[in-house]
Amino acid sequence: MTFxxxxxxxxxLVLVAVLAAARYSSKTGPQIxxxxxxxxxxxxxxxxxxxxEQMIAARNERRRQRGDDEISEHEFRKEVRLEEQAHRRRAASYRDDREETGEISPGR
Structure with a gap:
């Protein structure tokens, strides 16, 4: 028992000493x-x-091979934005469905 x-x-004691040294040290973790x-x-x-730029260039190369028009960075960003909005809508719909069935509590 004594052991x-x-x-x-x-x-x-070692843990308290390390925590005290960290607490009262003037240096930050990255500096130490x-x-x-x-x-x-x-x-x-x-x-x-x-x-x-590399993604757009690769995508335009494939589009040229298919005979489609190239896409600009502005159009690419617009597509990404629309995909993100669709993803958020699907996530909200899924969350609402789970709240209705009681799988999760409302407001999560």
Missing amino acids: AIIVFGGIA LDWQPTRSFEQEIELESDDI
Whole structure:
């Protein structure tokens, strides 16, 4: 019994010491770990833009092979927006159906 008290007391003491050191430290977690994000926000935006351009180019290549007209970025974004709206409507309808059957509580 004494051994268990010593072991669990030691674990608790170490945990309290670590939490106290973290609480009263002037450095943040990333500073302590010397962590830097791999990419900046600007790089993320640039990569996203490049991805969209590549998707549109690939889609237009397939459309040309079928003999269809090419699609612009504006049209592509409009299609994405319409798909997102349709997805939200389906999700709301599904949620409403589950609320009516009592599977989930209202307001979730």
